[in-house]
Amino acid sequence: MGGGSSDGETTTTSSDTTSETDGSETTTEATETTTTKEKMDFQNGEINFNVSPSVAQERLQAQYQPIKEHLENEFSVPAKLKLANNYSAVIQALGAGTSDMAETGPFAAALGVEAGKAEIALQRKGYGSWEYKSIIVAADEVDVSNLDEMKTYIENNDTTIAFADRLSASGCLFPLYDLKKAGIKIGNLPEGGGSDAAFTPNFSSHTGAYETLKNGQADFAGFGGFVPGLQDNFDKNATIINEHKGLPRAPIVVSPKLTDEERKALVDSFTGAPDKIYYGKDGKQDTDDDLWFNGVRKVGVEKYQPVIDAAKELGVGTDYFK
16 A cells, blocks of 8 residues: 655654664754755746546546645645646656656656656556556457457458557557557557558547447557446447556656655655545545555666567657657
């Protein structure tokens, strides 16, 4: 879970205090910690936290309100939540210094690191695991049960495939990666328009891709494996024909323009936070405004190497952000 011990440089444990300091020295330490945090202005005199488009606008404030309040209490500066239009906008904001910290997808984060626009700081845990999966589904009326049959279907029909954001690992990168491995022509996707692909792509969001399929506007769709659990009557509208398991769950990233001290303080504020920051505005666990994740741990870009490798296989590089 999210609660854990901070390993901040200015923090001392009770055992350290007992053996090395007396009471007055402990008070001084606490004062220095508070003073250090109050000196941090986070680029704009406030903490700007960007949220990716996987979060619905109407749920943003309710779900992330405890995180906003936690950051304000930790640093005594205003904290603002900003919903980005797409993953690219999240990375660009971090690179420009208009965002200090953001939650985003593995693919966008990994590319952002390579482009020098983001630094991976934390990995999130959700649904009891540090990993998740990407799935490809067929519409209910499409009689296809695997990728080989999907390839044949595409060769004989005008086909539309719905995806999430172009920079979504589970909703675009790995579906395209698996299609390519199956011999299905993906052309210059995900960066290009898809005119040279064997199908017509449609990009939106994870739930948007499912809705496109459900409404009869796509024959197949690729999105995160968490989507079926969010939908009523999913099995009546879609059939899972491929799963790509073992993807590292999405990270929280920080701006490279932060000072080392600011970066460390933000990261420690999460690893040392109480579990209630994940419970949403109502402060109660297992209610509708809970966040999808319930814990974090410190990681580096190496955790996302499988994502980087898949991106290279598809020829996607840092030019995406130019």
